[in-house]
Structure formats: C-alpha cells, structure tokens
Amino acid sequence: MQSKPTTIKEIAKILNISPSSVSRGLHDHPSIGAVTREKIKQLAKSLNYEPNNTAILFQKGKTYTIGVILPELSEHFFSTAISAIEDELLKKNYTVIFAQSHDSYEQEVRLVEKMKNQRVDGLLVSISKDTSKFDHFEKLSSFNIPVVFFDRIPPFKNVHYVACSIENATIKAVNFLLKKGHRTIAMINGPTTLFASNERKDGYMQAITFNRLKYDPSLIINCDLTEQGTIDAANQFINHKRKPTAIVAFNDYVALFLIKYLKKLNVIQDFDLVSYANLPIISYIDNSPIASVEQYPYLQGQKAANILLDLINAPKAENQAYYNTIVESDLVINEEK
Amino acid sequence: MQSKPTTIKEIAKILNISPSSVSRGLHDHPSIGAVTREKIKQLAKSLNYEPNNTAILFQKGKTYTIGVILPELSEHFFSTAISAIEDELLKKNYTVIFAQSHDSYEQEVRLVEKMKNQRVDGLLVSISKDTSKFDHFEKLSSFNIPVVFFDRIPPFKNVHYVACSIENATIKAVNFLLKKGHRTIAMINGPTTLFASNERKDGYMQAITFNRLKYDPSLIINCDLTEQGTIDAANQFINHKRKPTAIVAFNDYVALFLIKYLKKLNVIQDFDLVSYANLPIISYIDNSPIASVEQYPYLQGQKAANILLDLINAPKAENQAYYNTIVESDLVINEEK
C-alpha cells in the first residue's frame, strides 16, 4: 500500500543500465542516446519516480531554500512583503522558510543561528525593534550566506538592503499639507531610539526649512506609540499656544488612536491628518487621514528577493558592491474626503 | 576566510578516533566513555561544528519540515493562523515552508505536488475557493504524508481537520439579534456554491425556527461578495416589504461595503449589523457591526499544527481515526456602541 518511493537505482536495475545513465537520461545529458533516454523517461513516469530532494540537496550542498526572518507576520505590511517574496522565489524554484522574531533580539539571534544550521542559501531579514547589535548577521558572511535586509534595515550602508525612504516620504507629506494651506503642522513621532523616528523628523525639518518656515521643536512630540501616549501628545497639541491645524501621525495605529480621541473631544474637524500606511482599510474610517504614505511592501519584497537571488548566483568575486535600493514611497491622497 | 563548515570526519581525524565515535559522543551515546565524550564536545565547540542538516535529513529520510498551503497570506486570518503554526512548530524543532494558492485550484495542485517532492513530513492546508476535487490530497496518503485541513476544509468527514463551526456561530449571532429585539433579520450571504454560505444559512434557519419565527427566504440574499453585489443586496432590503432592522453580513469586507453604502443613503441608523471577523480594526469604524463572530485563527493554527505532529509521530496502525476538531467560535460584542 504505502509504497516506498521509486529510486534511480531501481530504474537502472530494471533497465539493466547504470544509475548514472539514468540520472543523465533524466537530465537530457547529451551522452545518453535518444532511445535509452526515452526508455528511461517512460519507465520513470510509469513508476511515478520523484527525485529525492533531500538526496539532491545533500549532494549539491545547496538547499535552494531561502530563509525569511521578520518581526510579526500578522502585521499587514509583513504578510504582504512575504507574500511577494514567496511568489517571486517560487517562480525560480526556491523554497521559502520563515520565522518571526516577535521583535525580540534574542529570538532573532536564535533564528539566524537556526537558519544557518538549516543551510539556507540566503536570508531576507527585517530586523526586530530590539536589535541594535548586528554580529549575528556578520557571522553569516563567513559561511557565504548572503543577507538582504528589507524595510527595517541596520543603520549603516555596508549591507545589502531594500527600503523606503521615509525621509523623502515625510517631505512629500509635509509639502502636501503646506500646499493645502497649513502653516502649523505637528507630528506625533515615535521614540527617539527608533531610526524610523529620526527619518520622520529629518524629513519634517527639511520640508519646513526648505519652505522658509520656522521650525518649532515643540510641534514634534516623541511618544511611545501606545494609545495613552497618543492621547498625551494630542492634549499637548490642543493646548499649544500655536495650535496646529494638521498632524502627521507616526503610523496608522497612532492615527486610529488619535481619530478616536479627537472625535471624543469633538475637535476632529480642527485637524487634517496624514499617516503612514499600515492598515489597508483605514480609508474606510470616518475622518480618516487625508493622505497616507504608501511604502509598497509587495514591491519591497519582490526587489529584496531578486537581489538575494543575484547575490546567490553571482560569482564570488563580484560580491564587493552593496545593493542599497530605495523604493520610492508615494503619498496617496484619500479621495473620499 | 570563508571556511567550509567543520564536519564530523575532521573532528574524528584530529582526535584520532572514528567518525562514528564522534557522532555517538555528540549524542551522548552510552558506549562512548566520559573522557572521550568531553574531548569530542570541546573540540566540536571550539571548531564551531554545526551538524550538516541536509546530510542528516537525507540519512534519516525525514525532513522535519511541514508544508503549509493557504489561499492568501496577506489575509489577516491566514497570516495569524500561519503565525501560530510557525510558533508551535518551531518549539518542536520543525521547519515550516509555505506557499499560497491564490485561490487557484491548479496552483494548489502544483503546490501539493511540489511539497510532496520536497518530502515534507506533513501538510497543513486551507483549501482554495476553486477547489472542488480532492484527488491531489488523496495521493499523499499513499506516500504516508499526513494532511490536516484547517478553516477551509473539504466537505466530508474522512479527513483530519480543524475548523470553526460557522453554523453554531451564526445561531449565536442571530440569537443575539433576536434578544436585542429584532424580529426581521436579513442576511447577505455568499454564493450558494460556497460551503461557508450553506453553513451560514443553516445556522440562520436553525435560530429562526428554534425561536418559532417564520423563515422568509427573501431575507437571505446570495451575493458575489463584491461591493456592487453588496449594494444590490442592500437595495433589496431597503425596499423590502418587511424592511429588516438587522443585517448579518457574510464577512467584514461585505460589512464595510454595506456601512459605506448605508451611510451614503443616510439610513445606517436603521440597521444593526453583525459580521464575521476578518479585519482586526473594524471596531474602530463608525457604525461598525455591533457584534462579530470571532473564529480564532491563532487557536485553529495551533490545534492543526499539534494534530499534525500527533499524526506524524503516531504508530502507523493508529492512523485509523480522523481528527475532526471544531473550535468553538464566540460572538464578540463591540463595546463601543
């Protein structure tokens, strides 16, 4: 009933030829005659022969497997990105294995170790919030396992990465608000420890100074991204001597908290909001942000996957230059308003 | 620089013992003396020895790899479920590979084939919308690859599965609305071809008849789950001679379309909505459903993963009985209202 899978050896024995000939026949090697080749293929098909992958991988010392490590799969951004990665790698007959760091540095270190033991051909990583040391990735290069970071990338250039320029995006966002006539624009930013916070701040300042406006540091509040933190920030803006007319929210979650609170106070009409896209359906909400920074997770995933394939298949000598790919972000204007 | 990984053989040569002793030493086999064992372990550590997984898998004929096939990873339900699966299987040192059918039957067939060639130890599957034939799964049993279906399951009992009883959930939902005083309850259902549609209908009817109310077939409309389809259904209800006061939406997407349209017509206040949870943030929306059927994707994923492990590790003879696990769904009342 539960037949052991057919092997090349068995085919060889039946046909009274050597296993190597069978292997070559199945691979259309020129040194196998057409007649024999067809006999091999026919028998293989009729016996339901399936190459034993573990044997091939072992023999070749390659796994055709790509590891993906990301913080949280149930975040829409990441599930979309890995969806792209899987689509892209499947085309090239690679297999994807993945794991979640759950934003823990220790877990990330463990996972990198595990992926290395699994002998992945390459790694795609979006780093955890907790990660500030990167030794665990450096070890990989000595094993010749290329790594491409995406979206959440380390703060230096000598790695391969794909990311969105949040700075540029923020410039676009603030410019958009300025063009709409806003002159006092506030920002609910994340913790100063986050690279992403600095990018937002830099973009904000660039837009403000480029437009010859005065930069008021009290209009940028660093919060912990919780609901209470958002409420505290909102209160500061509402009571600000220069009460802002527009607020840039760190992300859609913050925007949600903000909308909820401003509605409760019945002052939502006093503000135009802009946010960074996390939630696909945010535009369905009443008083939703009038614009969103789209970071193209699918595109980022695609590009990262293809870069990794390049690295895997490149001659070793060429691995000198680093891919630093920036995916341009767009400001998506919410038509509903 | 790029050192080839250390092998057991090398360790053996350095220590002047046989590879088998090294292997046994590393595995604490009793027939290796404590002194030798420690020498082996020390040297292994200092040489950064990592077992070559592909070799082990090949040798053991097991891959310690579980395949997961699901329709669409970027759907919140599925990303949560696979997140649970990964968490659960990582604990047991299994590796997860996954692929998306994108709701295509042909793709699903290809993927099952691919997973089989990858020699996965088992398969977790949520079937595609297009799938009505199941031969591709039956083939797996002859290769002794167990399959556990979750959420989207085939319409028969002689398979292993984990799912939520949408029927029970619907009974709860309708009962909830009845208790709130509603007497005319409508339902926007999916296409009749979908198993999920029948479950909803059955649940609806059971609740109605159990409460000795008259069942009015015109209050259940089968739609194609598009925005236009939802609008058409809504129009029928609005113009219905017995205009309903509550509507059960097929899912959150339909609910979103519905809310949008009813708001536009300014009749949203005339209806109480209930939906089935797909979108985590739906409750943040104004006029959101007053209750949602929670289907516990994380729990379903966990259970499916554990059942699969049971099947993999069970003695062959015991594989007779089928796991048919129903995860109870809950009606989550939206407090905001």
Added chain:
DNA sequence: TTGGTCTAATCAAACGTTTGCGTGGTTTTT
C-alpha cells in the same frame, strides 16, 4: 582455565544522486 559480561570503541554499510574519468566500439578523417 573456560566462559561470560561489560565497556569503549571501530568497521562498514547505507541513504539517493551527481559527475569526472575511463572505455569499448563505431565512424570519420588523413
């Protein structure tokens, strides 16, 4: 002394596939 039990290790096969090299036999070239 013979036989038995234990300990600590070795030997060799096995898993399935790929691949460099070798080798008869036939055909072509000079």
Added chain:
DNA sequence: AAAAACCACGCAAACGTTTGATTAGACCAA
C-alpha cells in the same frame, strides 16, 4: 591503414551522518 574523433555508456567516488554488527580488552565468577 593508421590515427583521430565521436558516441553511448559504465565505474566509482563523493557529499556527511547514522547505526547495526563486530571486536579488543578488562574484569569477574565458577
């Protein structure tokens, strides 16, 4: 007719690890 070229295939090693069978030596009992 000898040399060269080519065709179609076989041989055997290799990839790294595990494991059943075996062994050499030490110790003990009768």
